[in-house]
Amino acid sequence: MNPVLQVRDLRKSFGGIVAVDGVSFEVEEREILGIIGPNGSGKSTLFNCILGQLQPSAGDVRLDGRPVTGMRPCDLNRRGVSRTFQLLQIFPQLTVRANLILAGQEHQGSMLSRLVGRPDAGLSAVAERMLGFFRLEHLADEKAGGLSYGQQKLLDVAMAFMAGPRLALLDEPAGGVNPTMLANLRERLKAINTEQGATFVVIEHNMEFVMTLCDRILVLAEGRIIAQGAPADVRRDPTVIEAYLGRS
Amino acid sequence: MTWSRKIVSVGILALASAFLLFAPLGLKPYGIFILSMWAVMTIAAIGLNLTLGYAGQISLAQAAFVGIGAYVTGWLTTKGAWPFWPTYFLGFASCFVVGWLLGYPALRVQHHYLAFVTLAFNTLVYLVFRNEEWLTNGIYGLTNVPRPSLFGYSLKGAKEFYYFCLAHLVFVSAATWWLIRSPWGRAFVAVRENPIRALSLGVDTRRYTLMAFAIGAGLGGISGTLYAPLTQFVDPTPFALGLSLNLLLMVVLGGSGYFFGPFLGAVVAVLLPEWLRFAQGYYLMGYAVLVIVMMAFWPSGLLGLADRLLKR
Numbered sequence: 314m315n316p317v318l319q320v321r322d323l324r325k326s327f328g329g330i331v332a333v334d335g336v337s338f339e340v341e342e343r344e345i346l347g348i349i350g351p352n353g354s355g356k357s358t359l360f361n362c363i364l365g366q367l368q369p370s371a372g373d374v375r376l377d378g379r380p381v382t383g384m385r386p387c388d389l390n391r392r393g394v395s396r397t398f399q400l401l402q403i404f405p406q407l408t409v410r411a412n413l414i415l416a417g418q419e420h421q422g423s424m425l426s427r428l429v430g431r432p433d434a435g436l437s438a439v440a441e442r443m444l445g446f447f448r449l450e451h452l453a454d455e456k457a458g459g460l461s462y463g464q465q466k467l468l469d470v471a472m473a474f475m476a477g478p479r480l481a482l483l484d485e486p487a488g489g490v491n492p493t494m495l496a497n498l499r500e501r502l503k504a505i506n507t508e509q510g511a512t513f514v515v516i517e518h519n520m521e522f523v524m525t526l527c528d529r530i531l532v533l534a535e536g537r538i539i540a541q542g543a544p545a546d547v548r549r550d551p552t553v554i555e556a557y558l559g560r561s
Numbered sequence: 562m563t564w565s566r567k568i569v570s571v572g573i574l575a576l577a578s579a580f581l582l583f584a585p586l587g588l589k590p591y592g593i594f595i596l597s598m599w600a601v602m603t604i605a606a607i608g609l610n611l612t613l614g615y616a617g618q619i620s621l622a623q624a625a626f627v628g629i630g631a632y633v634t635g636w637l638t639t640k641g642a643w644p645f646w647p648t649y650f651l652g653f654a655s656c657f658v659v660g661w662l663l664g665y666p667a668l669r670v671q672h673h674y675l676a677f678v679t680l681a682f683n684t685l686v687y688l689v690f691r692n693e694e695w696l697t698n699g700i701y702g703l704t705n706v707p708r709p710s711l712f713g714y715s716l717k718g719a720k721e722f723y724y725f726c727l728a729h730l731v732f733v734s735a736a737t738w739w740l741i742r743s744p745w746g747r748a749f750v751a752v753r754e755n756p757i758r759a760l761s762l763g764v765d766t767r768r769y770t771l772m773a774f775a776i777g778a779g780l781g782g783i784s785g786t787l788y789a790p791l792t793q794f795v796d797p798t799p800f801a802l803g804l805s806l807n808l809l810l811m812v813v814l815g816g817s818g819y820f821f822g823p824f825l826g827a828v829v830a831v832l833l834p835e836w837l838r839f840a841q842g843y844y845l846m847g848y849a850v851l852v853i854v855m856m857a858f859w860p861s862g863l864l865g866l867a868d869r870l871l872k873r
Contacts, residue, residue: 364761390763402758404751406818415751418744419763427744434744472762 315378316341317480317512318363323372325355325362332358333369334536340480345506345513347527347544349520351557355536356516357399360482364396365389376480391420393479397469397486399516405458409449409468412457413440417475439475447471447501463494470498474505480512487519495519499526524548532556566871577824581727585720593719594791599831600726601787604733606811606823608780613809614818615741616773617753618667622679623808625686626656626778628800630785632690635703635795645709645790652786653779660778664771683805690797702796706789716790726787733780738820740776749773753818814855816862825863 316339325333333355340346348356361367363374365386374382381389404412418427418434427434444450447467452460457468466489473481486502487495499522505511517523523530524544532540532547534556540547547553585593609623630652637643637651666678690697697703708716709725716722740746748769751759756766789795807830815826833851837844859866 366757366761386760387763387765390761396761398758398761402755402761404754404758406754407747407750411747414744415747415759415764416762418747419765421744424745424765424768428740430743432742432744476763 315375317344317377318514319373319375319378320359320363321373321375323359323362323374324370325358325367326370331536333362335372336533336536336538338531338538338541340512340514343506343510343512344529345502345515345527347523347530348514348516348533349518349523349530349547350533354533354556356533357484358536359533360396360484360514360516364394364482387419390476390478393476394482395473395476395478395480396482397473397484399484399488401462401465401469403457403465403469403472405456407457408454409457409460410437410440410444410453412468412472413443413475416472420476436475443471443475446504448497463490466490467494467498467501470502474509474511477509478511480514482514482516484516485518486515487517487522495522502526520548569871585723590719593723595832595835597719597723597726597791599827600723600730601784601791602808602811602831603730603823603827604787605781605784606808606815606827607733607737608777608784609808610777610812610815610817610819610823611737611740611749611780612773612777613812614816614822615746615753616749616770616777618664618770618773619672619676620663620679620774620777621676621802621805621809622663622683622686623777623781624800624802624804625683626660626781627785627788627804627808628686628690628797629656629659630782631789631795631800632697632703632785633782634786635706635789636697638707638789639703639705645707645786649783649786652782654782656782656785657775657779660781661771661775663778664774667770667774668767680802680805683802687797687801690800697797700796702794703789704794706793706795708790708793722791726791729783729787733783737780741820745769745772750818810852814852814862816864816866816868819862819864819868822862822864829863 318340321337323333323336324331336359350356358367362369365384368383372382373380376392376394381392404415407415414433414436417436417439421427421434421436422430444453449464449467449471452464457465460468470483470486473483486498490498502513503526506513515523515527527544530541530544530547531538532553539556540550540553584596588596605623605627609620612618612620633652633655634645634648637648638645663679663682667675670678691699708722710716711725716725748759748764751764752766752769760766811823811826811830814829815822815824834844834848837847840847
């Protein structure tokens with residue numbers, strides 16, 4: 314069986330600066346892969362190259378064995394790949410419910426059928442389930458811009474799962490979230506992984522969060538993979554410790 | 562929406578509808594003409610509100626589309642002796658297509674750069690209207706544009722044609738209401754608020770941006786096809802940049818991105834100058850001061866202000 318995601322020798326340079334330098338890895342079905350690394354190690358650039366937000370300078374990205382390198386983000390999303398961004402990305406003027414429906418509507422029928430069909434694109438029930446799942450039901454009709462940061466973060470993540478993606482790439486889902494909300498988020502992500510069979514790639518700085526969430530960790534430094542393996546092994550790896558803390 | 566807000570909204574809507582239905586009975590033909598002009602300009606402003614207010618794409622070219630619609634109907638019903646309805650659909654369709662094409666620069670540039678692109682387009686269209694005499698009759702314009710009849714019933718009279726314009730306004734409003742409540746409306750707002758996230762959620766931002774331009778322009782075209790038989794005379798002057806700015810004022814003043822914004826904005830831009838005529842030479846100055854004060858204190862427009870007051 315093919316892995317869900319295959320990245321081969323991916324490179325991205327901006328002028329003379331090489332942000333991603335020949336990164337190769339695979340993600341298996343239902344796996345939760347964590348990507349860690351110091352600031353500026355190329356994690357977000359790697360995501361943006363995989364997801365079509367940036368055109369890679371070289372290399373190959375495959376989804377279920379099919380090449381998707383440089384494909385537009387909206388086309389990639391309709392093939393079952395969703396993402397969150399490092400900074401919060403919601404639609405503040407829309408209600409929480411409308412944010413969720415928007416996140417799934419483009420997967421429903423054709424553009425014309427969405428115009429003449431139901432205003433909710435038939436997604437009210439799915440949105441309701443997602444609201445319950447992320448414990449946001451009491452905020453359904455509030456404008457998303459009026460929510461607390463933690464609640465917005467939950468909405469941000471919930472939106473990534475509205476269309477039932479095969480693969481979700483989450484860029485720092487725990488960033489700026491308080492400890493109570495964090496436990497809630499981890500529990501929700503684990504539940505989606507087991508219940509929906511979704512595969513995750515997670516960039517995270519919060520070590521405790523990433524080590525307890527992920528099955529496997531990949532460590533980036535200066536655009537290259539310097540280590541990978543089970544969380545416990547990576548934590549002890551001297552090259553990883555050196556990349557984070559420097560040579561003594 | 563709370564119950565009190567619902568009751569206030571429905572009450573205002575009922576009063577406004579009653580006024581629009583019965584006002585012509587007590588008005589002289591000029592008053593009815595102005596009210597018809599309000600309905601026609603509101604349709605163009607609804608189009609611009611879709612492009613600017615919902616999809617967030619600035620356009621200073623709406624007057625060009627009103628002009629294209631007016632010339633299509635004006636030319637074909639006079640020189641071509643066509644009946645009104647085919648010219649109506651052609652006016653809409655041609656503006657839709659040209660609007661779609663004008664949307665392409667919006668895929669590359671935004672904000673004031675886009676404003677200049679659309680401004681240049683408006684100037685270009687105006688120059689074609691004025692200079693290409695073989696096509697548009699130049700500054701002499703097209704005279705005696707006929708008013709249509711409906712099922713054999715003549716709409717020549719001021720009152721009859723007013724109700725015809727009003728019926729169009731109702732139809733355009735209902736269609737726009739449907740559109741903005743549909744997934745398309747949500748996608749337009751997504752393009753305005755966060756195009757990068759929208760793209761990552763499968764929203765084809767290119768196609769929706771072009772569509773917002775095309776539909777907005779198409780409504781400008783409908784407005785133009787009604788403008789021609791309303792004034793019964795089509796010349797280039799009304800479709801210069803001034804009208805585009807005025808339509809922009811209607812959208813922003815009424816409340817950009819509010820469904821009823823253009824209706825109210827057109828009241829201020831079309832009807833208010835007429836009501837202020839008693840002040841003679843000072844009325845335009847008073848009007849200008851009013852606009853400055855409103856924009857300085859209530860930048861979200863009249864409906865934005867009403868929204869804030871009702872929330873208290």
